[in-house]
Amino acid sequence: MERSEIGLIGLGTMGAALSLNIAEKGFRISVFNRTVSKVDTFLSDSGPLAKRISPTRSLEEFVTSLKVPRAIVLMVPAGDPVDAQIAALRPLLDPDDLIIDAGNANFHDTNRRAAQAVDDGVPYLGIGVSGGEDGARHGPSIMGGGDRAHWDRVAHILEAISARYEGQPCATWMGEGGAGHFVKTVHNGIEYADMQLIAETYGVMRDGMGMPAAACADVFASWNQGPLQSYLVEIAAEVSAATDPATGAPMLDVILDRAGQKGTGRWTVIESQQVGAPVPVIEAAVAARNLSAALETRRAGEALFGAASRRLPDAALSLDDLEAAMIAGKVMCYAQGFDLLARTGTQYGWTLPMPEIAEVWREGCIIRSAMLNDMAGALRTDPDRNLLFAPYFADLVSRHHTALRKVAATAATHGLPVPALSAALGYFDSIRTARSTANMIQAQRDFFGAHGFERIDAEGQHHGPWGGGG
Template sequence: MAQIGIYGLGTMGSALALNIAEHGFDVAVTNREVEWIAPFMTEAGDLAVRLHPHEQLEAFVAALNTPRVILFMIPSGAPMDAMLDQITPLLSPGDTVIDGGNADFHDTRRRAAQLAERDLHFVGLGVSGGEAGARHGPSMMLGGSDHSWAQLEPILTAIAARYDGIPCVARLGPDGAGHFVKTVHNGIEYADMQVIAEIYSLLRNGAALPPAEIGALFAAWDLGPLKSYLVEITARLLTYTDPETGHPMVDVIKDAAGQKGTGRWTVIEALRLGQSASMIEAAVGARGWSSEKPTRQRAEAILGGAVGAFDDTPEVLAEAFLAARLLTYAQGFRILAAASDAYGWGLDLATIARIWRAGCIIRSALLDDIADAFDRDLPQGELILAPEIAQTLARCLPALRQVVCSAVHGGHPVPALSAGLAWYDSMRLGHGSANIIQAQRDMFGRHGFERLGRAGLHHGPWWD
């Protein structure tokens, strides 16, 4: 009998199945397109002895130890609901069903509540690290019941990425907690990638450096406090040459970025929670603008492109980059804290930072410091107010200001860098400008306002 079943043998599902089998667990496997099963078993090689293929759903379910554990690696949304309709009649009380895709956490909460009525357990499992992570050690974010975690913990801790020997997986809370944390992870990923793209553009288009030289700079940065997976792969990809043209590979790639929606979800949920995700929103917007290449080409002919040189030093850029990355994480963790309060999840932000230290796309050297900061009592619970973080920002912010100013003067777009700077400057003002907005709202709509040092709702003298 198998200890876990995996339905869905696409890139991620097949990689996870091999990872689990390699760690000594028996895995039942199946796929909607049954013709995928035989090639997968051939690919498994020596691991095939621990993989048990089935073409029929009923046989797949029957092959599992009880209480059963079934991981679905299929597109979320309607396909997941359709599969639940098919498999639920075959399950027994105490069984656990897992959605390992990038799902809307509202759907996960709904499904968990529906299955709980039948004494079944539904888990939303965020899996980060791509195909390589799934095969050799992902970072995993689980939302589900204690019962589900007890079933899954031996398997997930065995296959997870490790940082200093510690598995990068945790139960973060009930129902949609895991999928929400994965969504925000992806939002931070969007912003970090956009910051890297903006810095690259300043060096390529503003300083006219060749890609290989920029790659060497990123490789040097990856040896210090900016060390991260995204910096590492950026350094590597910039060294490649297109075999067809001999040009740098990056120069022949169309400048139109795709997206699957999780960054946009992060922004939407942040707004619902009354939070700022300005750097993530900037990254989502930049991807949207990038898809309008014909419009941008026409606009360049009419309006002119960025023509100003950029001559800030690599040292200044590195400090600006470090500040921007810290601000990106700070915004992301604010969203997590707000959602934890709104949904009663009790998210442990230090634990989240720690399980992101290996296996996932946004892993970076900063996460140790961030985890340590959340282990302490932060002023107002704000990461940017942690003493060590605040000191780093104080040192790096002048560089971020300089880079943003240089970019603006040269006509180079830096939406994420400038959004981070604006947010930081807004948060450090004890007395801002929203009083004029409140006065306007009262004058045109009699909405009222709070008055300094006095309780209650008040109106201005314009209504006397």
């Protein structure tokens, strides 16, 4: 039997799609799944690609079917299942056989597994894969983490199956340990924020302007031809235009307003607090999802306090205002994400390739956007500068922040919840305020805890005349 160049364990939605992608790019692949019947189903559904797929029905058969040194991709649920799968595999492998965790892992877990692999003298990679089922099948964005030499062993496969932007593979090594999974985590945090900005703008159109879903679809489709061109705006147009086959109603009108999440946005926010990197737009998006889940609480709140009027007076806002506000909010969302990447990279000793991160996200992933090409250029010019201060984006925000303020203020006075847009405005106003109000906080901290403060006219730590509180 011809041995496979690579193997994959876990034939769920993403694993099955990735396996077909690998086979389609000309690589022979062995597959295994704990529920063995899935292997047979997958093979029967593989069509002409089945000739490049070796189905296996035990871990031992799977390992034997691979060329040495082996390369094995895990596409199993994050957390304990990954540890269990590694524990089951390692006794069957040679010391130079490579395990590649391509699931949605918490990067702290990846750091731990990478450190253990170093202690054990075995190779290990943790890679972030973005793009959903379609991306996995036809070309995802791939963010690699681990030893560079181990990445180089399989880079020819990962680059071949990745998305392309003007011929350039959207697959790059990000750094040691959990760097790849951390970059994917921040990607997902930005994804949460981008989706929330779109949802809030849809809410203003639906509830504030009384626009039906089909009209919202036309607006999103129009915006997708300009600066907001992106995958998420594109599919916002598609879902807004869709009709429910069962009722004939707009699909959006029959979907329950309770958003799901897998926790990756929350991981982004937690890490931002750990390193002191402000990501208020992402925080607002995560909080909005959590609040959306509290459906009964929201219903009780409306019953107790009454629904806000929400409907805007004619000409209170224009569609141009909404587009400009989204542009400004999107820039600040991405700027916060890249700032978090830079600060966390410093903390963990990763020299994250900031321009390459933007380039990897230009195609294949969920947050792919026309802006990312300009972001890559800005980061290549000055990777340490906040993106908001790069000339191109500073100009965008300078031209559009007035619309962001108008939208946030108008929404607030009419009871339209826009937490992410409001957080973007708060971030903008804070970052352009040279003297903030934190002097009051420092005075209070010194009063009750004698923590001391710096003065504007003298060096060192000082205390106030209040003598301390309790």
